[in-house]
Amino acid sequence: MFWGQLCLPKWSALKNISGEYPVIFIITNTIMSQENESTPSPQIPEEGPQGGTDDAASTQHSKYMTPYAPLEKGAEDEAIPEKSDDAQREAEPEGALNFMGHLEEIRSRLIQTTIALLVVTSLCAAYADFLVNEILIGPLKRSSEGLVLQNLVPYGQVSLYFQVVFFAGFIISFPFVAWQIWQFVAPGLHEHERKASRFSILFISLCFFAGIAFGYFVFLPISLQFFAGFGTTLIKNNISVQDYVSFFIGTLLTAGLVFELPFISYILSKIGLLTPAFMRFYRKHAIVFLLIVAAVVTPSTDLVTQLIIGLPMILLYELSILISAHVNRNNAALRS
Numbered sequence: 001m002f003w004g005q006l007c008l009p010k011w012s013a014l015k016n017i018s019g020e021y022p023v024i025f026i027i028t029n030t031i032m033s034q035e036n037e038s039t040p041s042p043q044i045p046e047e048g049p050q051g052g053t054d055d056a057a058s059t060q061h062s063k064y065m066t067p068y069a070p071l072e073k074g075a076e077d078e079a080i081p082e083k084s085d086d087a088q089r090e091a092e093p094e095g096a097l098n099f100m101g102h103l104e105e106i107r108s109r110l111i112q113t114t115i116a117l118l119v120v121t122s123l124c125a126a127y128a129d130f131l132v133n134e135i136l137i138g139p140l141k142r143s144s145e146g147l148v149l150q151n152l153v154p155y156g157q158v159s160l161y162f163q164v165v166f167f168a169g170f171i172i173s174f175p176f177v178a179w180q181i182w183q184f185v186a187p188g189l190h191e192h193e194r195k196a197s198r199f200s201i202l203f204i205s206l207c208f209f210a211g212i213a214f215g216y217f218v219f220l221p222i223s224l225q226f227f228a229g230f231g232t233t234l235i236k237n238n239i240s241v242q243d244y245v246s247f248f249i250g251t252l253l254t255a256g257l258v259f260e261l262p263f264i265s266y267i268l269s270k271i272g273l274l275t276p277a278f279m280r281f282y283r284k285h286a287i288v289f290l291l292i293v294a295a296v297v298t299p300s301t302d303l304v305t306q307l308i309i310g311l312p313m314i315l316l317y318e319l320s321i322l323i324s325a326h327v328n329r330n331n332a333a334l335r336s
Contacts, residue, residue, distance in 0.1 A: 109180045116176045121169030131164050136248060139220050144228030148238050156241050163245055171212060171252075175205040204263050208256045214312060215255030222298070222305055223251070258313065265320035269327035276325040279317075286317050 124131065140147050151157055170177075179201050186194055228237060268274035279286070294310030 105184060109184050113177055113180050116173050117166075117169055120173040121166055124165045124168040124172070128161050128165050131168050132161060135168070136164055136245070139216070139248075140224055140244070143221050143224035146228045146237055147224065148236070149241050149244055150238050151241050153242075160241050160245060163249070167249055174208055175201060178204050200263075200266075203266075204260065207259045207261075207263055211256035211259030212252050214259065215252040218308060219255060219297075220248070220251050222308070259316065261313075261316045262320050262323050266323050266327060269324040270331075272331070274324055275328060276321050279321045279324060283317075283321075287314055290314055290317065 137149065140149065151160075153159075182201055231237075265274060265279075269276075290313045291306070291310045294306050294313065298306050298309045
């Protein structure tokens, strides 16, 4: 190859000198063919008389190569069938959602909850004066005449009305909010779990309303009476409206959440984290703890007042034991 490249530029010059260009071309091709013959080429295993390779070459080839038989076009389509969209939907469990589906579901539930809150809050706004004068300030007037509310900021009463109306709307629409949360969680449960929990919304709502009622009619008056009679008479108890609203809402919400203890017991028992044997074993410890909590949250040092606060919590604990036992019996029946 190199010789031909070297000689080709000189062919025209040799032609002018000797006039024997064809002879030089033949000689050059002869030298190039001899150079190619001297270069070794890869050997291909010779085929035997039966059309296959000899044994040594085939053995060495089989060590490193795995025989592969390509499928025909029709056979390949049959070997790897493609699932249609309808088949994929049928293969998915009923109610299953992907990530974007869950986000869309959350968005839909939030929109419906917000609309419900706005509608109920708008209805409560029509009775704003009644809610402020009777519901909010009523326990303060009934407990003592020594407690006086005062507004310390220009926008204080505007903020007061907004908070009262929104809080009333939240309490009234609480069953709908709980139902929306349940509708989001329910598709992930089994059929028997959904049937066993069909009264959950009613149970949650009753516990919450019972806690609100206990906080409003029992705990709040006792606390206000204690605050009104405590201390020296030389200091007037002029209470800020914002502080009183915060105390009012915090007391009712805390009582409502505490009364959800039976439902929490139901959930923990359902997933296997709580058993009635465990609660019965620590019953004495729980009673002592609940009485300490009642003594701490009760402003009065009167034993009767502490028992008024502590006894409902002890009853809630006993009710939680019964609920846990019922759930564990159902779980055992399903496993058997």
